[in-house]
Amino acid sequence: MKTIVIGGGPAGCAAAYTLSKQGHDVLLFEASDQVGGRTKQLRRDGFNLATGALFLMGGIYPRTSALLAEMGHDRDIVPWGGASELQDKDDSRYPVSFVSLLSYLRIPVLSLGDKLKVAMAGLRLHLRPGASNPFDGAELAAFDKGEDLETWSRKNLGERAYEYIVRPIMDFLYAVPASWLSTPFPHAIIQQAHKMKLSVPPGGVGQVSEWFVQAAKRAEVRLSTPVERVERSSQGYRVFANGEAHDADGLVVATEAFVAAKLLEPYIDADARSRLTEAPYTDYAHVAIGYAKSPWPNYPTDIVLPVGVGGTRNIGAIVLHSRRHPGSVPKGGELVGVYFNTPPLAHMSDEDIKREALEAAIKAFGAAPDPTFVHLFRYDRGLTIAGPGHYSKLDAVHKAMPPRVCLAGDYFSQAGVEAAVFSGERAAQMLDRAMH
Ligand SMILES: Cc1cc2nc3c(=O)[nH]c(=O)nc-3n(C[C@H](O)[C@H](O)[C@H](O)COP(=O)(O)OP(=O)(O)OC[C@H]3O[C@@H](n4cnc5c(N)ncnc54)[C@H](O)[C@@H]3O)c2cc1C
Known part of the structure; x- marks a missing residue:
């Protein structure tokens, strides 16, 4: 046929x-x-830029993993640790692993009471049924009780855990306030968090x-x-x-x-x-800043997640790409990705976004000479708002x-x-x- x-x-x-x-x-x-759609690559000045997607998520992506194995490409995928740090308003840094929810429980701003509350909420989530496939809309629909993620988080995890765990992760992944999102997807991801591993194909x-x-x-x-x-x-x-x-x-x-x-x-x-x-769909913008020679060859973490209680933040994450995707940079080079949150974009010109991205990269990783290029990706429709x-x-x-x-x-x-x-x-x- x-x-x-x-x-x-x-x-x-x-x-x-x-x-x-x-x-x-x-x-x-x-x-x-x-x-490739919103995952496709763009070549520029010897760099391989991700126009959208950055990583696959291991066991949380079962059909992608199965089909890659079937095609013989599972062994080509390059693992990425995703070493991260939270960057507080006063520039204090708290190291975490993006793939380990437990690592967030070690950050000093959370009190023992906060940690116990998070642990209890995690346990309750594990004990109750949820969508076994977080990417099957029909399954997710069955667990959608109309509650939004911010309301659920503040009630079940507490204020500080909402600000220092839920917001930084969701700002980076979805770029919209948690109050715009429903709960079945994040609940299912938390239930399967132990399966999460980040990886990238050699070509992006x-x-x-x-x-x-x-x-x-x-x-x-x-x-x-x-x-x-x-x-x-x-x-x-x-x-x-x-x-x-x-x-x-x-x-x-x-x-x-x-x-x-x-x-x-x-x-x-x-x-x-x-x-x-x-x-x-969200408005979406991210900026790729290329350096032919890396200003920060020994920086210990790859992802910086701005945090701080309350207020709005323009930026969800600042990412060093050379360890995420070694093929994205020429030898000795570095590529910084700065990922913006959706709400402030309505009031930002392209020049505002690029300027703020450069400032954020320097604040995150330290002083740097002028970059080789600054490339803005800006979309009317970035990601579905579920x-x-x-x-x-x-x-x-x-x-x-x-x-x-x-x-x-x-x-x-x-x-x-x-x-x-x-x-x-x-x-x-x-x-x-x-x-x-
Ligand atoms: C900035 C950003 C970061 C992301 N990061 C990640 C990540 O790290 N990991 C992850 O898993 N996902 C990530 N995503 C999401 C991921 O990119 C999307 O979920 C995925 O691309 C959706 O695939 P799709 O095939 O449904 O749609 P799309 O990728 O949008 O593909 C639709 C295709 O249809 C084509 N098309 C449209 N109209 C026509 C027409 N009339 N005729 C022919 N063709 C047409 C388009 O050109 C496009 O190629 C990210 C997305 C963005 C925007």
């Missing part, structure tokens, strides 16, 4: 790989000039999508080919891109949610259309699809490569079943 996949991010590439394994011919259309996270399409023997990839519209045809569907029409028995639509809504507009009801169109009610709202859309059309994308869960890969593989399986 002939299938078409629209969108070549990790979701679409995982779908193309799975459909190809099932024996279907696949034509994948990607609007950009390379696959974008390489995961490249590996999928290389291993998809029956797939043909058309880059720089945005799909303009989809029509029903006698065979199934006709897809129009770059002035040509292509027929297929079935489709996987693996674009961002609002693009899927537009492409499928004539074939889905108004309710499904508005659920997809209104799926909320607030209370998000998962069930999006999950319901699967049922509203016309025959032999399946949706894939990270927006069904809480963003992340695993969310995308899981949804891409599942969409391919659903389409395969529908075509038999």
